[in-house]
Amino acid sequence: MxxxxxxxxxxxxxxxxxxxxxxxxxxxxxxxxxxxxxxxxxxxxxxxxxxxxxxxxxxxxxxxxxxxxxxxxxxxxxxxxxxxxxxxxxxxxxxxxxxxxxxxxxxxxxxxxxxxxxxxxxxxxxxxxxxLITKIVSSLAYLFLFLTISIFLVNRFVLKNTWKPFYEILNYLNDFRLDKSNERALVRTKIREFSLLNASVHNLLNKNVEIFKSQKEFIENASHEFQTPLAIGINKLELLAEDPGLTAGRREKIGQIIQSFQRLSGLNKSLLLLSKIENKQFMETELVNFDTIINSCIEDFADFSEFKGIKISYRKEGDWSYSMNKSLAEIMVFNLLKNAIVHNHPQGEVLVSLSSSFFSIENTSNSPEIAEGKLFKRFEKGSESSQSTGLGLSIIKAIADVSGLKILYSYEGRHAFKIAELG
Amino acid sequence: MKILVVEDEPEMQKLLSQFLQEENYVVEEAHDFLSGMDKIAAYDYDCILLDITLPDGSGLDVLRELKRLGKADSVIIISAKNSIEDKVQGLDLGADDYLTKPFHITELNARIKSVIRRKKADGKSYLIMENVKINIEERLALVDEIPMELNRKEFDILVFFGMNKSRIVSKSAIAENIWGDYIDQSNDFDFIYSQIKNLRKKLREHKAKFDISAVYGMGYKLSLK
Known part of the structure; x- marks a missing residue:
């Protein structure tokens, strides 16, 4: 009301x-x-x-x-x-x-x-x-009618106008995006309460923009600070591994250290990606065609799945285009497909289906149904996947959340993830 | 071949110089924005490795200055920032390539060689590996002048090895180079094995004078027969 x-x-x-x-x-x-x-x-x-x-x-x-x-x-x-x-x-x-x-x-x-x-x-x-009663009642009825009409008119024309600045502030707040510079100024108003509200909103938003900027800078700097020493470490080890004086055993150990560094770097990248998604730094949206993305992801994974002995089938029942960030859409499909292949057993199957308003990816697996509470928890890993970061599903969930999509998980002998439009 | 490395991190600078010298490049170093600006104004380079975040300025401004001076030096941006906007901005300003830290030395090596190769642009330059000649532009591989049929991935792998002749090429570097950025998050690179196996078989059949041999725990390396 x-x-x-x-x-x-x-x-x-x-x-x-x-x-x-x-x-x-x-x-x-x-x-x-x-x-x-x-x-x-x-x-x-x-x-x-x-x-x-x-x-x-x-x-x-x-x-x-x-x-x-x-x-x-x-x-x-x-x-x-x-x-x-x-x-x-x-x-x-x-x-x-x-x-x-x-x-x-x-x-x-x-x-x-x-x-x-x-x-x-x-x-x-x-x-x-x-x-007498009839007269009084009828006069009263006229009075009520008159009052109702005047209240309605006051509401319609006077109060609507009075509250206009308030709704303008609301619209302003609704349209406000921290990461998009908002040049539109708040509307001036003669009413003291609203001009106070305007000023408070303005202050609050400015502070938030400042905090957002510094947080963004912090994240970027953190990324820089992490990646540079990692890069130095990895590259030095790569150069060291080429030393002809090294024994095969030592070279293998160097290889293992490089792998650990790369995992660390991958983890760092994933965390950064997650924070970028949650900070809504992927703003540009376009109409994304899922058929195209699914096809190219399956193509990307062709060698990987073949090596793992996993059969990927794609069933297209409809065509789904949805307005969202394209990189995020690709990352989402890629991660889901990767999960379906990695958490599979040899000679397993992955079934991708696309309809006009959702797509689903289901896979065979030796691991049991995932408990609901653990599903999208960060660093929650399936039993076999010592290699995974445990961030894949969190990233998918975060992407779904910022893109107005929902992700559903079901288990009927196969793990199935479904991405669908909200509502 | 002269290469300028603009990088503020001393360790990074040192290892890049060491590696580039191993690859027989003449290396010049700039440790900050100002010395970078001085160097690009005074000399010409075949390739510039440019870090974006410098203590006293942005590498992008060095790039702008370079373009303003009308110089044709190839530029590879090396950045710890993996953001699309930065990548797009760098490439729009005229950088030839954009590499995100951390990267594989072999990947950097391949990128440097391709930008220098592209600059020559006579289309006649072959990548020579013993008795194997590769024309990258025409995607043609010849063994003793006889064409060798390779699929797309086998060809790209061969080129990648050709650009890293004396180096150990890790599985993840191959996966990233051939299968793309995303796949490097798979952490399981043994899937590249079948393509390598096929490539080795074809090299043997065509009597190439080198082989791809496994370096245990690391990846692969070219070895002479």
């Missing part, structure tokens, strides 16, 4: 409840006031009637309210004396209209100049409550 809508939602709930409650209170107040006014009117009316009756010689009983707005009944003195002026709501049947109507009724008693006691009931038409 958007912040705007969230606040508006809360605001609306509070507003509508308040206005609703207020309307109810208003209705009660109004009703009370109307009653008071009606009762005052009844009292005045009573006085006027008594005044008028005083002049008449004879007061007749009058039972119904048919012609007049009052009724009179002669009563005993004791009965009259216990009557207090009371006001109440009542329903009166009107034979004229043939229906009942609500009325306010005043019951009182008086004594005539001739000394007789009378009970008198005076009525007054009361305000139609139902009508």
């Amino acid at each position: 958007k912040l705007i809508n969230h606040t508006l939602w809360i605001l609306s709930v509070i507003l509508f409840t308040t206005v609703g409650l207020w309307a109810f209170w208003f209705y009660l107040q109004l009703l009370g006031q109307v009653k008071t006014t009606t009762d005052e009117g009844l009292t005045n009316h009573k006085m006027a009637i008594i005044d008028k009756l005083k002049d008449e010689a004879e007061i007749y009983n009058q039972d119904s309210f048919q012609d007049k707005s009052y009724s009179i009944r002669k009563v005993s003195e004791s009965y009259a004396l216990q009557i207090l002026d009371t006001y109440k709501d009542t329903l009166i049947f009107s034979s004229l209209k043939g229906s009942t109507y609500e009325a306010r009724l005043l019951t009182t008693a008086f004594v005539s100049p001739s000394g007789h006691f009378y009970e008198m009931k005076v009525i007054s038409h009361e305000i139609d409550k139902e009508n």
Whole structure:
């Protein structure tokens, strides 16, 4: 839920409840006031009637309210004396209209100049409550409608505009890439909070760019510092191995040292590659055709697999092109295929299949199913592969992660890795 | 043949000089950016081995200066950086080749020989190994003037040996040179054996006056019959 809508939602709930409650209170107040006014009117009316009756010689009983707005009944003195002026709501049947109507009724008693006691009931038409409620409710409905429309308009035009700088910052952050120099400036805004946010974002990003740069430099320098002594070591040993005075045994030992150095160098290269991938330093993407890459990788491995006595078959069920970094795509396919050959048994098989949205590489092997937790862990090695660095699958995973691909592993007698598009 | 080595690492400089002298080149040394700039301005070289990261400047600027002076010296960049951008930039600036540290001495040897060979560009220069003549441009191998049928890999292996006549060539150097950069991560280079075996068989059949013999634990070496 958007912040705007969230606040508006809360605001609306509070507003509508308040206005609703207020309307109810208003209705009660109004009703009370109307009653008071009606009762005052009844009292005045009573006085006027008594005044008028005083002049008449004879007061007749009058039972119904048919012609007049009052009724009179002669009563005993004791009965009259216990009557207090009371006001109440009542329903009166009107034979004229043939229906009942609500009325306010005043019951009182008086004594005539001739000394007789009378009970008198005076009525007054009361305000139609139902009508009143209907009116209030409909006014309220109009008010709500008006409020809703104005809230919507405020939301649509005023708040949208107010929040615009915020969404611009968001877009800016989304598009931001540490390794791509971001020349686009943040949009200026008059709103203090947003300009503060702008400044903070700007500072944060600048710091990160600095850190990223120095980290990148560190990695590159580390690589340089490692590779140079390794190069010196390897090359010196290579020159030394050519010394004609060396015995075959010593030359073999030198060969072993060179191999160790090369492994170290390979490990260093792999770690650097991994950190480069994770630092997203392979940014250039293009539409990569996996059929081409798979074919060229199989070709590259032809001699290697033949020597190992492993049969590689390729089953193409569809053609898959995907937008990613080409070097990474090649490294990914190469590493998967290499794994499938290296972790195989003699006379084993490797099956590569390509469909329109994924490819999979499965291989026979003597090693059992890989436990899920160990799968992409760095330096986790299969039992037979003393030669491998244990970084191959980590590299594949890292490539899949930065390229929006997923890697799936399954085992049904054969190890199978599948690379597919996310979602 | 005169070669300039621009390299700030003294040990690297020393071993490169030693190896180049063994290969009968005249070697000049520059240990930093400024002396490198001085040397390229003052003399002409058949080949320059150029380290990119120098203490007081970039090797790429040396390359720029060289091109600005309009010199035709061949340049091989030697860098510890294995990044595509650097490679592309170096080659765009006019370097002839780009080699990443660590490399095999035999690989460097082959690269130097090919850039010098390419510069001559008369197409008539043969790589001579006893009674075997190789025309690299036309991919032709002749034993006593009789053509020898070789597949692509066998031919490339023969050329690689031809450029490293007196050297021990390691299996990984062959794998990297013939099968490409990636394969050197395989750590298991015995697969090159079958190509070598076929090549040896063809050399024997054509009565070449040398053989490829195994150096145990290291690789292979050319040996005279």
